[in-house]
Amino acid sequence: MAVLEKAAGNETLLEVENLKKYFLAKKGMLSSQTAWLKAVDDVSFNINKGETLGLVGESGCGKTTIGRTILHLYEPTSGTVKFKGRKIDKHSIKTLRRHMQIIFQDPFASLNPRMTVGDIIGEPLDIHNLAKTKNERKDRILALLEMVGLNPEHANRYPHEFSGGQRQRIGIARALAVEPEFIVCDEPISALDVSIQAQVINMLEDLQQELGLTYLFIAHDLSVVKHISDRVGVMYLGKLVELSPSGKLYKNPLHPYTKALLSAIPVPDPNLSRSRKRIILEGDIPSPINPPSGCRFRTRCPHAKPICAEAEPVLKELEKDHFCACHLFDS
Numbered sequence: 003m004a005v006l007e008k009a010a011g012n013e014t015l016l017e018v019e020n021l022k023k024y025f026l027a028k029k030g031m032l033s034s035q036t037a038w039l040k041a042v043d044d045v046s047f048n049i050n051k052g053e054t055l056g057l058v059g060e061s062g063c064g065k066t067t068i069g070r071t072i073l074h075l076y077e078p079t080s081g082t083v084k085f086k087g088r089k090i091d092k093h094s095i096k097t098l099r100r101h102m103q104i105i106f107q108d109p110f111a112s113l114n115p116r117m118t119v120g121d122i123i124g125e126p127l128d129i130h131n132l133a134k135t136k137n138e139r140k141d142r143i144l145a146l147l148e149m150v151g152l153n154p155e156h157a158n159r160y161p162h163e164f165s166g167g168q169r170q171r172i173g174i175a176r177a178l179a180v181e182p183e184f185i186v187c188d189e190p191i192s193a194l195d196v197s198i199q200a201q202v203i204n205m206l207e208d209l210q211q212e213l214g215l216t217y218l219f220i221a222h223d224l225s226v227v228k229h230i231s232d233r234v235g236v237m238y239l240g241k242l243v244e245l246s247p248s249g250k251l252y253k254n255p256l257h258p259y260t261k262a263l264l265s266a267i268p269v270p271d272p273n274l275s276r277s278r279k280r281i282i283l284e285g286d287i288p289s290p291i292n293p294p295s296g297c298r299f300r301t302r303c304p305h306a307k308p309i310c311a312e313a314e315p316v317l318k319e320l321e322k323d324h325f326c327a328c329h330l331f332d333s
């Protein structure tokens with residue numbers, strides 16, 4: 003648990019300890035046999051109050067499963083998650099849910115098309131009994147709409163009448179309705195036009211300042227989390243392979259997978275872009291049902307050596323607050 007303690011600077015809000023989430027899945031398309039799909043396999047980290055932890059990796063690496071398991075939308079296979087020191091389980095989540103919310107990737111799919119925007123935002127107020135009168139409920143809905151840059155008249159409209167960016171703002175207003183302290187932002191901008199993405203990121207940053215929010219910001223792309231994250235965790239096939247303050251990770255990535263992800267980010271400066279070598283990863287991400295032995299990245303790693311197939315590398319602190327799981331750094 004050294005990882006948890008050493009990374010903590012301020013007050014710890016959320017502790018994730020040896021978290022595993024396995025799903026029973028079919029072994030293949032035509033097979034009736036089942037096996038465990040290890041979506042999240044022994045992951046530990048913490049999140050400090052007021053910070054944004056970015057979590058990145060290719061699709062299928064387990065980052066969304068972590069977000070949902072933290073909120074107990076999925077029951078963990080093993081391991082613990084604590085919010086303000088209190089273990090999250092099927093009993094405590096009933097009272098903790100109000101403090102922990104989620105913003106989904108697809109704002110359209112997550113909004114009930116038959117409800118007005120006012121009722122979508124008002125629903126959590128009703129569930130948690132947060133408005134004593136009809137007027138109080140209405141005032142709160144209008145204040146939330148204003149908070150996310152929408153107008154009072156939008157309350158009577160339906161989700162299909164809005165653009166993707168506006169729908170995501172409605173999703174954010176709904177999450178904020180219960181005055182949460184922690185929000186899982188699950189790829190909140192990946193379904194949006196590039197021109198809208200920066201607006202939503204800026205809004206999330208402003209809301210964080212204003213309301214003292216803490217975010218777990220999930221994305222498949224390191225360029226997206228660069229500006230919003232205080233620290234970044236990189237995941238590969240259910241494992242956390244690198245965890246670092248954001249500046250250090252972008253300046254000096256240590257894990258070969260992180261280096262490959264970073265090399266794929268377009269650089270605006272053409273000279274820098276020409277001098278930078280793109281690392282192309284061979285092959286596809288292996289199946290989490292039957293992950294490679296030892297280091298799970300070894301089948302695609304340009305630096306793999308015999309030990310990588312034999313022993314799983316451990317996440318170790320290689321520089322202050324900079325953790326990496328790779329045999330290249332074994333002493």
Ligand code: SF4
Nearest residue numbers: 297300303310328329
């Ligand atoms: Fe590559 Fe080996 Fe490091 Fe894994 S442990 S990232 S295979 S060098």
